Amino acid sequence: MDEHKDFDFKHATSDQLRELIPSAYRPIVDRKTENILKGFVLKGKNGSESKNNVTDGASFISAKFAKQLLKSQGAWNHKIAKAFDRLTSDKK
Numbered sequence: 038m039d040e041h042k043d044f045d046f047k048h049a050t051s052d053q054l055r056e057l058i059p060s061a062y063r064p065i066v067d068r069k070t071e072n073i074l075k076g077f078v079l080k081g082k083n084g085s086e087s088k089n090n091v092t093d094g095a096s097f098i099s100a101k102f103a104k105q106l107l108k109s110q111g112a113w114n115h116k117i118a119k120a121f122d123r124l125t126s127d128k129k
Contacts, residue, residue, distance in 0.1 A: 075109055100125050 041057065058066055098106070104121060107113045
């Protein structure tokens with residue numbers, strides 16, 4: 038990392054940062070990044086991408102979107118599913 042001690046990481050573009058990754062690892066990093074970013078996009082009923090995502094500022098998200106987001110991040114499990122069902126149930 039000493040070879041990059043004068044590199045301006047804070048103001049670097051994504052392309053400049055990508056150049057720091059050894060070329061053999063770039064496809065792996067690209068796939069991982071793409072998979073992570075998929076979690077930030079809401080899909081509509083027809084499978085099309087919504088114009089809204091989790092970076093759109095302070096707002097409420099639907100239960101459906103919360104579920105999709107948790108699943109896409111690998112955070113969905115039996116315990117969360119049980120709590121989700123309880124919170125979204127019509128039962129009082």
